[in-house]
Amino acid sequence: MRPARGWIPLNLSALWAYRELVYFLTWRDIKVRYKQAALGITWAIIQPVISMIIFTLIFGRLAGLKTDANIPQSWYPIFSFAALLPWQMFQGALQRAGISLVGNANLLTKVYFPRLIIPFSAVAAGLVDFGAAFLVLTGLMIYYGVPFQWNMFWILPLVILALLSSLAVGLWLSALNVQYRDVQQMIPFLLQAWMYASPVVYSIDMIPAKGPWRFLYSLNPMTGVIQGFRWALLGGTPPNESMIASVLMVLLLLISGLFYFRRMERTFADMV
Amino acid sequence: MASDVVIRVDGLGKQYRIGTLGMSYRTLRDTVIEVARAPLNLFRKSELEPAERKNGHTTIWALKDISFEVNRGQVLGIIGRNGAGKSTLLKILSRVTDPTEGFGEIQGRVGSLLEVGTGFHPELTGRENIFLNGAILGMHRTEIARKFDEIVDFSEVGAFIDTPVKRYSSGMYLRLAFAVAAHLEPEILVVDEVLAVGDAEFQRKCLGKMSDVAQQGRTVLFVSHNMSAILRLTQETIVIEKGKMGMRAPTPQAVDYYLSQGYSQEGQRFWTAEEVPSEAAPFCPVAVRLTNIQGRVVDTVRSVEPCAIEFEYELQSAVTGLRVGVYLMSTRGEYVFTSFDTDETDRFERLPTRAAGRYVSRCILPADFLNEGRFVIGVNASSYRVKRYFQDEKALTFTVDAIGAPGMQWPEPRMGAVRPRLDWEIEVL
Numbered sequence: 001m002r003p004a005r006g007w008i009p010l011n012l013s014a015l016w017a018y019r020e021l022v023y024f025l026t027w028r029d030i031k032v033r034y035k036q037a038a039l040g041i042t043w044a045i046i047q048p049v050i051s052m053i054i055f056t057l058i059f060g061r062l063a064g065l066k067t068d069a070n071i072p073q074s075w076y077p078i079f080s081f082a083a084l085l086p087w088q089m090f091q092g093a094l095q096r097a098g099i100s101l102v103g104n105a106n107l108l109t110k111v112y113f114p115r116l117i118i119p120f121s122a123v124a125a126g127l128v129d130f131g132a133a134f135l136v137l138t139g140l141m142i143y144y145g146v147p148f149q150w151n152m153f154w155i156l157p158l159v160i161l162a163l164l165s166s167l168a169v170g171l172w173l174s175a176l177n178v179q180y181r182d183v184q185q186m187i188p189f190l191l192q193a194w195m196y197a198s199p200v201v202y203s204i205d206m207i208p209a210k211g212p213w214r215f216l217y218s219l220n221p222m223t224g225v226i227q228g229f230r231w232a233l234l235g236g237t238p239p240n241e242s243m244i245a246s247v248l249m250v251l252l253l254l255i256s257g258l259f260y261f262r263r264m265e266r267t268f269a270d271m272v
Numbered sequence: 273m274a275s276d277v278v279i280r281v282d283g284l285g286k287q288y289r290i291g292t293l294g295m296s297y298r299t300l301r302d303t304v305i306e307v308a309r310a311p312l313n314l315f316r317k318s319e320l321e322p323a324e325r326k327n328g329h330t331t332i333w334a335l336k337d338i339s340f341e342v343n344r345g346q347v348l349g350i351i352g353r354n355g356a357g358k359s360t361l362l363k364i365l366s367r368v369t370d371p372t373e374g375f376g377e378i379q380g381r382v383g384s385l386l387e388v389g390t391g392f393h394p395e396l397t398g399r400e401n402i403f404l405n406g407a408i409l410g411m412h413r414t415e416i417a418r419k420f421d422e423i424v425d426f427s428e429v430g431a432f433i434d435t436p437v438k439r440y441s442s443g444m445y446l447r448l449a450f451a452v453a454a455h456l457e458p459e460i461l462v463v464d465e466v467l468a469v470g471d472a473e474f475q476r477k478c479l480g481k482m483s484d485v486a487q488q489g490r491t492v493l494f495v496s497h498n499m500s501a502i503l504r505l506t507q508e509t510i511v512i513e514k515g516k517m518g519m520r521a522p523t524p525q526a527v528d529y530y531l532s533q534g535y536s537q538e539g540q541r542f543w544t545a546e547e548v549p550s551e552a553a554p555f556c557p558v559a560v561r562l563t564n565i566q567g568r569v570v571d572t573v574r575s576v577e578p579c580a581i582e583f584e585y586e587l588q589s590a591v592t593g594l595r596v597g598v599y600l601m602s603t604r605g606e607y608v609f610t611s612f613d614t615d616e617t618d619r620f621e622r623l624p625t626r627a628a629g630r631y632v633s634r635c636i637l638p639a640d641f642l643n644e645g646r647f648v649i650g651v652n653a654s655s656y657r658v659k660r661y662f663q664d665e666k667a668l669t670f671t672v673d674a675i676g677a678p679g680m681q682w683p684e685p686r687m688g689a690v691r692p693r694l695d696w697e698i699e700v701l
Contacts, residue, residue, distance in 0.1 A: 024407040028393055028400075035395045035436075110390045111408055112367035112382075269369040270288065 010258055014114045021113055025121035029096065030128050044132035048084045055080040059201040068203045068236035075234065078140045082233050083200040083226045085133050086162045090222055091191050093126035093163060097170025098187045101178050105272040115265045116258070119174045123167045130159065137233075146234060154232040158225050165221040165250050171257030175264040178272050198222040199230075204237055218242030221250045278460060278491050279342035279365070283374035286335040286360050334360045335515045338374070347492040349502040349509035349523055351530050353571075357515040358495045362386060362464050365493065380491070383410060383458030389449030394438035398429055398448055401437055405452045419455045426477070427451035447474055454481045460491045479504065479683050499527050499673050500680060531572055531673060539563075539571035541668045548662070554588035554628070555653050555661035560598075562649070562670050571670045575642055575677040575691055582634045583651050585662075592625045593658060596633040599650035599665060608647070608689045611635060643691035644674035 015022070034040045059065045060076035067079040100122040101108065101115070108115070177183035197220055199207075204227050207217045217223055223239075224246025230236035239246075335357040342348050352358050363369045365376060366384030391408040392401050402423055406416035416423075424430050427448040429440070437445055463482070479501060486492055486505055496502050502509060502523060509526035511518035519529055540561030548556055561584075564570045565577045573579040581598050597612030613633040614620035650665035674680055678693050 020413055021407050024404050028396065028404055031400065032393055032395045104391075106387075107391050107408065109363075109368060110386045111384065113408070113410075266370040269363065 010262060011114070012116075015116055015120070018113050018117055022117050022121045022124065025117065026124040029122060029125040033125075041128075041132055044129040045136050048081065048088050048133045049136060051084050051088070052077055052081045055084070055201050065202045066205070068230060068234075069205055071203075071230070071234050071236050075144055075146075078137075078144050078146070079203075079230065079234065079236075080201060081137055081140055082229050083198075085130065085137055086158065086225050086229050087195060087198065087200050087222065088133070089126045089130040089159070090162045090166045090225070091195070092129060093123040093166035094170050094173070094191065095187060096122040096125060097166060098173035098177060099184050100170070101174045101268060102181070102184065102272060108272050109269050115268060116171075116261060119167065119170045119261075122174075123163055123170060126163065126166065127159075141233065149232075149235065151232045151235075155229060158228045158232065161221070161228075161247065161250060162225045164254055165225065168221075168250055168253035168257045171261045172253070175257075175261045175268075178264065178268050194220070194222070199226050204242070214242065215245060218245035219249050221246040221253070276343045277341045278344045278379045279340075279377070279493070281341070281365070281374070281376040282339050284335060284338040284361070284364060284371050284376055285333060285373040286357075286364060286369070287331050287372040288334050289331050333515055335364070335371075338512075338517055340510060340517070340520060342491060342493065344491055345489040346508065347486045347494060347506045349506035349526070350493060350495045350512060351497070351499070351502060351509055351526065352512035352518070356512045358512055359386070359464055360515075361512065362462050362493065362495060366462050378460060380459030381410070382460045382462060383456040384462040384464075385409075385453045385456070386462075386464045388446065388453050392437060392445070392449060395436055397436055398424075398427075398433040398440070401448065402452055405449070406456075409453065409456050410458070411456060423451045423455050426454060426481075428474075443474075450474075450478055454478065454485075458490070460493075461485060462493045464495045465497065476683055497671075499531070499675055500683060503527060503675065504683065527675070531570075531574060531675075539569040539668075539670060552653075552662040554591060555594075556586040556588060557651065557653070557662055557664070558584040558586055558630070560584070560649060560651055560667045562668065572673055573670060575644060575672050575674045576639055578636055578639045580634050580636050581649055582632050584630070584632045585653065586630045587626055587628050590625050590627050591655065591661075593655035594626050594653065594661075595620070595656065596631075596653045597651070598635065599652065601648045601650065601665070602689050603646040603648060603669065606689065608642075612652075640677070640693035641690060642672045643686055643689055644672050644677070645689070646671050647689075 034043065037043065039046065056077045060080070065076075067073055067076055071079055097119040100118045104118050107113075107118070173183050173187065195201075197217075204214075204217070204223065207213050218241065224243040227237065227239035227242055231238050338357075338361060340348075350358050350361065360369075362384065363386065364371050365378065366382060366386065368384075368386070389405065391405055393404065396404065402420065403413065403416055407413070424433055427444075427450075429444050429448050432440065432444065437448065440448070482492075482494075482501075483505055492505075494502070494506055506523050508520065509523040510520045511526050511530050519526060521529065540559055542559045543557045559582075561569050561582050562571065562573065563580045563582065564573050565579065570579075583596060583598065585596065587594075595612040595614045597610065597615075599610050600608040602608060613635070614623060646669055648666055649668040649670070651663070651667045652660070653662045654660040674686075674691060677691050679686060679691075
């Protein structure tokens with residue numbers, strides 16, 4: 001050990017060596033979340049279903065928002081659910097990751113392990129909720145008679161992209177939160193604004209195709225993810241160009257986030 | 273690095289920033305304000321010394337110039353007063369925090385116990401917490417599974433292993449936590465004061481486990497305030513004083529040095545003019561202090577040596593019928609005794625009036641009197657049924673160390689505030 005200055009190599013292999021700890025912390029997060037709740041893991045299903053019902057009533061019926069051009073309007077519930085699924089996973093993962101370091105202050109000050117493990121496992125815990133809600137989606141797809149297509153398997157890389165997005169932003173926010181507790185106050189607003197900046201309740205068709213708007217809109221990584229979900233599952237507007245922008249944006253945020261995190265890491269134990 | 277040296281520390285230092293407002297973290301607003309002020313500061317620099325003004329923080333060195341080496345299989349004790357920097361040193365060695373300067377090198381897998389039960393989650397069951405805590409301490413799942421029964425046995429919580437630990441008593445909780453920690457098997461073990469948990473019986477068990485570890489030829493760094501544990505477990509000890517290396521010596525010598533060292537700021541208490549209520553006049557307390565057999569002011573005394581409590585005070589005018597005395601209490605608030613300097617009637621009669629001037633009232637506590645632990649000295653100055661001039665029930669605290677006291681061959685806490693050396697007779701009938 002020696003005083004560290006400046007930028008630090010990422011050293012991701014250390015993470016691999018500590019993979020069991022990632023597993024245990026993830027498992028703890030999930031286990032604790034649903035302990036002593038009568039409905040337990042059912043909440044992972046109830047939350048998106050209720051959101052879907054609200055969105056369908058408010059945005060689908062009252063506001064009359066349109067689905068993608070090639071998705072029937074009567075599919076609005078499943079249209080919004082296909083977006084809610086990755087969105088709520090992203091939202092939950094980001095929320096947990098953002099406060100993860102401060103929430104685990106007792107670990108930071110007492111034990112050594114690669115600090116990246118903490119936001120990693122906070123994000124990974126989002127997969128379980130996703131899995132539960134995915135069952136509901138499958139049910140809805142059968143109910144609405146959505147035809148099977150091979151494109152559906154695209155959701156696997158899309159899920160990874162969503163997790164990486166939340167990890168990328170989560171790395172920045174968690175490290176900042178160690179120093180500035182303002183961050184944890186900001187996260188709910190950030191997420192609320194972010195949801196409306198993503199095509200969750202409305203269709204990407206509403207964004208003008210002319211001019212720079214689509215491109216700017218696609219810098220939001222969740223645009224590509226959600227658009228991709230609708231395309232893969234329901235045959236909505238293909239995400240082509242927005243996907244490239246989203247992936248590049250995630251990579252940019254992720255790499256910068258990793259380096260920023262590693263740079264701040266050495267002060268965590270003293271600052272938290 | 274020679275093959276036998278497993279820990280090498282060279283010129284290690286750690287600087288901490290102390291916020292002037294006592295805040296441990298900055299808010300975004302602070303930074304925004306600082307940034308906004310930065311241009312202003314350009315215009316009025318040179319008025320204040322830059323270090324002070326830069327961000328309103330001052331710094332302290334919690335640790336400075338620490339250098340030592342530890343050989344494979346050595347058990348090294350680290351002692352020092354609270355706040356001397358022992359814990360900071362262990363934190364650096366276990367890589368929890370980085371040093372500000374210097375460097376350290378450790379060869380081998382390090383297990384550090386800066387606290388027992390790190391990462392225990394109250395909602396999880398004992399079983400779940402064993403696995404979680406084990407993983408946090410660096411054990412593999414298979415390793416934990418293999419030692420699981422042993423851990424449960426050691427912790428004595430067997431029947432409650434599937435109950436959430438939030439329902440545990442604090443004793444059960446600590447036992448389980450220590451049980452996991454005790455089964456950690458790293459090449460180098462760094463331990464901070466973990467023996468101070470649980471009841472007497474369990475402490476004895478922990479001490480036994482620790483000496484097993486030491487005998488298995490593993491390298492151990494062991495911080496403790498418990499001098500008997502240090503003496504029992506280590507051959508060599510480092511004394512840290514105010515962040516610096518005090519000395520490194522064979523343990524008995526280091527412990528002697530530590531216990532007899534005069535820490536001038538400690539072991540005595542001064543009263544400033546503002547602290548003395550006006551109704552105390554003409555009595556004015558100056559200081560109360562504890563001195564050991566060598567006459568040094570100390571905050572730790574040995575049970576087997578006499579020590580003295582001195583109360584220094586000033587009388588602004590003559591006082592009739594004055595008695596000046598001390599209370600001794602355990603830190604739990606139980607009185608051990610109350611005693612006044614004119615308790616002896618003939619002394620009281622010889623000193624009916626004390627003239628104005630400065631006095632010391634000193635009493636000697638005999639050897640083989642107090643049990644180990646923390647004690648509180650209170651002071652009182654009064655004229656019986658006339659006036660209580662001054663009273664402070666918590667003037668000074670000190671520690672009694674029981675090395676060499678009767679019964680120390682059994683590492684169990686003894687009940688009671690006193691530990692007299694009594695004459696026992698054993699008769700065969």
